[in-house]
Amino acid sequence: xxxxxxxxxxxxxxxxxxxxxxxxxxxxxxxxxxxxxxxxxxxxxxxxxxxxxxxxxxxxxxxxxxxxxxxxxxxxxxxxxxxxxxxxxxxxxxxxxxxxxxxxxxxxxxxxxxxxxxxxxxxxxxxxxxxxxxxxxxxxxxxxxxxxxxxxxxx
Amino acid sequence: xxxxxxxxxxxxxxxxxxxxxxxxxxxxxxxxxxxxxxxxxxxxxxxxxxxxxxxxxxxxxxxxxxxxxxxxxxxxxxxxxxxxxxxxxxxxxxxxxxxx
Numbered sequence: 001x002x003x004x005x006x007x008x009x010x011x012x013x014x015x016x017x018x019x020x021x022x023x024x025x026x027x028x029x030x031x032x033x034x035x036x037x038x039x040x041x042x043x044x045x046x047x048x049x050x051x052x053x054x055x056x057x058x059x060x061x062x063x064x065x066x067x068x069x070x071x072x073x074x075x076x077x078x079x080x081x082x083x084x085x086x087x088x089x090x091x092x093x094x095x096x097x098x099x100x101x102x103x104x105x106x107x108x109x110x111x112x113x114x115x116x117x118x119x120x121x122x123x124x125x126x127x128x129x130x131x132x133x134x135x136x137x138x139x140x141x142x143x144x145x146x147x148x149x150x151x152x153x154x155x
Numbered sequence: 156x157x158x159x160x161x162x163x164x165x166x167x168x169x170x171x172x173x174x175x176x177x178x179x180x181x182x183x184x185x186x187x188x189x190x191x192x193x194x195x196x197x198x199x200x201x202x203x204x205x206x207x208x209x210x211x212x213x214x215x216x217x218x219x220x221x222x223x224x225x226x227x228x229x230x231x232x233x234x235x236x237x238x239x240x241x242x243x244x245x246x247x248x249x250x251x252x253x254x255x
Contacts, residue, residue, distance in 0.1 A: 011179075012159045014245075016195045016207035018172065018222065019165035020229050094226045096169045 027092040029138045035081035036134045037155050039118050040127040042074035047122060075119050081130070082115035088137065093144075101140045107133060157182045159246060161195045161207055167222030167230035168193070168207060172251065178207070180246035188218065188241060193248040196220070199236050205245065208232050216241045 049067055052059035089108040098104055111133035117126045135151050142149040163176040171193070172178065180195050188194060190210055198204040208220035208230070217238040222230025233239065 014159060014161055014195070014205055015164050016161035016178065016205050017164050017198075018167040018169075018174075018207050018230070020167060020231055091228050094166055094169070094224065094229050096166055096173075096224070 027088060027141075029084075029088060029134065029141050032081050032084035032088065033131075033134050033138065034154060035077045035084060036127075036130050037153060038077035039074055039081060039115075040124075040131055041155060042070045042077065043118065043122055043124055043127040046070045046074070047124060074122075078115045078119040081134075082112050085111050085115065085134075085137070088141065092141070097140075097144055100143070103136075104140060107136050107140070111137060157184075158249075161205070161246070161248070163207060167224050167232070168209070169224045169229070171209075171223045172207070176251055178248045179250040179252055181249050182246050183241070183244055188213065188244065188247060194218070194220065194244045195246050195248065196239055196244045199239055199243065206231070207248070214238065218244070 046067060049063070049070070052063050085108060089112075093104060093108075111130065114126055114130040114133055117123065118130055131153075138149070138151055158179060158181050161178045161180050163172045163174060163178065166174060178193075178195075188210055190213060192210045193207060194210055195205055195207050198206050206220075208222055210218050211221050211233075212219040217240055219233045219238050221232045221234065224230055227234075
């Protein structure tokens, strides 16, 4: 960058970067939100799935296959959600953000635990609490970025 | 002696300096670099980029520079790109006046 001389009576001015090495500009809690929505969706599907009306090898195989696929997706997306949250927590958020958001660590800790809970349970309550925690993180994140980004769900 | 203003972009020098702070700097001829000095220098691999960091050790004509932010992910500094030559230093921060 060239040194800018704007006026003979004004000192030349340059920009001095004090950024991190990582891609500061590409973090977005949307990744965690999408995974969290998938967890909630699979949880609802599991709770809504009825037993086969007629028990047979074929109907039980279809039922178990469907239920196990829901469970597998729920487990995978909950783990993905936890990963996305941990990346935001440890890489994007910095000590200076705690002044404005003293609840930051507690919110992330609780959100990560809810991911674990949603893996081992079929709990609509914990799935909703996870989404609430992700929304709180979304709000903190965009406040720090200085932008108004509404909380929008895909489903 | 030549002086210039460095406008801080980023948080790696927090809490000492924050985004938008205007730092009064002096060229090396005026002030010798010592451990603890905050310097503005050319990035060793991106020469069009100027960085501001604190000198934490000196070995001959090479400086080890670090950000002040305690978060190890906050700063791209000598932990990433190694020591920098003294010749790459544009100036030393000598003040953070409010009116420059």
